[in-house]
Amino acid sequence: MLISVGQVCHTDTFAKVGGYEAFMEKYMNAIPGNTSYGNINIDPKCYTPRADSFHIFRDPITGDLPWPGLTFGLSILALWYWCTDQVIVQRCLSAKNMSHVKAGCVMCGYLKLLPMFVMVMPGMISRILYTDTVACVVPSECEKYCGTKVGCSNVAYPKMVVDLMPNGLRGLMLSVMLASLMSSLTSIFNSASTLFTMDIYTKIRSRATERELMLAGRFFYWLYLQVIYFSFNWYQHCLDSCGAVSSERAAL
Numbered sequence: 001m002l003i004s005v006g007q008v009c010h011t012d013t014f015a016k017v018g019g020y021e022a023f024m025e026k027y028m029n030a031i032p033g034n035t036s037y038g039n040i041n042i043d044p045k046c047y048t049p050r051a052d053s054f055h056i057f058r059d060p061i062t063g064d065l066p067w068p069g070l071t072f073g074l075s076i077l078a079l080w081y082w083c084t085d086q087v088i089v090q091r092c093l094s095a096k097n098m099s100h101v102k103a104g105c106v107m108c109g110y111l112k113l114l115p116m117f118v119m120v121m122p123g124m125i126s127r128i129l130y131t132d133t134v135a136c137v138v139p140s141e142c143e144k145y146c147g148t149k150v151g152c153s154n155v156a157y158p159k160m161v162v163d164l165m166p167n168g169l170r171g172l173m174l175s176v177m178l179a180s181l182m183s184s185l186t187s188i189f190n191s192a193s194t195l196f197t198m199d200i201y202t203k204i205r206s207r208a209t210e211r212e213l214m215l216a217g218r219f220f221y222w223l224y225l226q227v228i229y230f231s232f233n234w235y236q237h238c239l240d241s242c243g244a245v246s247s248e249r250a251a252l
Contacts, residue, residue: 002176003111005169006118012164013125023121024054026128032135047137053124082108086191087184119157126156133159148236192224193217 017023028049035042052058057067082088082105095101127134134156136142139149146152161173197217202208208216 005173013122030127030131087187123156126160193221196220
C-alpha cells in the first residue's frame with residue numbers, strides 16, 4: 001500500500017516540476033529567499049544544493065558521503081542489519097518455512113531499491129516547491145515553519161503529501177506511514193524486550209517462571225519507552241537551545 005501510494009505521489013510531483021530534466025535544473029536553483037538576519041549573512045554552503053547532489057558515488061575528500069565509506073562502510077552496516085539484527089531475525093523466525101524466509105529476503109532486497117524514487121526524489125522536489133520552508137536557514141524562520149531552529153528538512157515529504165495529494169489519498173498515505181512507523185517501533189521494542197529477558201534476566205533469575213519472564217519483559221518494555229521519551233525531549237531541547245548558536249557559527 002505504501003509503495004502504491006508513494007508511486008502516485010512520485011508521479012504527481014514529477015508532473016508538478018515538469019519532468020526529470022526540469023527537476024534537476026530547478027533543484028540546483030532552489031535557494032531560500034531569506035539568507036540573513038540582523039547583521040549576519042549565512043554562508044552560502046549552508047543553503048546552496050551541493051554540486052554532487054545527483055551523484056551516488058561522491059568525492060572521497062570533499063564529498064559529504066565519500067564513495068569509500070559508501071562502498072565499504074555502509075555495506076558492512078547493511079550486512080549487519082539485514083542479516084543479524086534482532087528485528088530482522090525475529091521476523092524471519094516467524095515465517096512459515098525456509099522457502100518463505102528466502103523469498104521474503106529477496107523481495108525485500110528488490111523493494112529496497114524503490115525508496116530512491118518514491119521517497120528521496122519526491123523529498124527533493126519538495127525543496128523545489130517549498131523552498132523557503134524546506135530549505136530555511138534563518139533560525140526564526142525555521143521555528144515559524146516547523147517549530148525548530150535548526151532546519152525544516154524533516155517536513156519536506158509530509159508537507160508535500162498534505163498539500164498536494166487529494167483528500168482520500170492524503171488520509172490513506174498518512175495512515176499507511178503511521179502504520180509503518182508503529183510496526184517498526186513495536187518490532188524494535190519487542191526485540192529489545194526479548195534480548196533483556198532472555199539474555200540478561202535469565203542470567204539473574206535462572207529458575208524464573210514463564211509468568212515472571214513475561215512480567216520482566218513488560219517492565220523493561222515500559223522502562224525502555226520512558227528512556228526514549230525523556231531522551232527525545234532532552235535532544236529536542238538541545239536542538240532548540242543550540243540552533244541559533246550553530247547558525248551564527250555557520251555564518252561566520
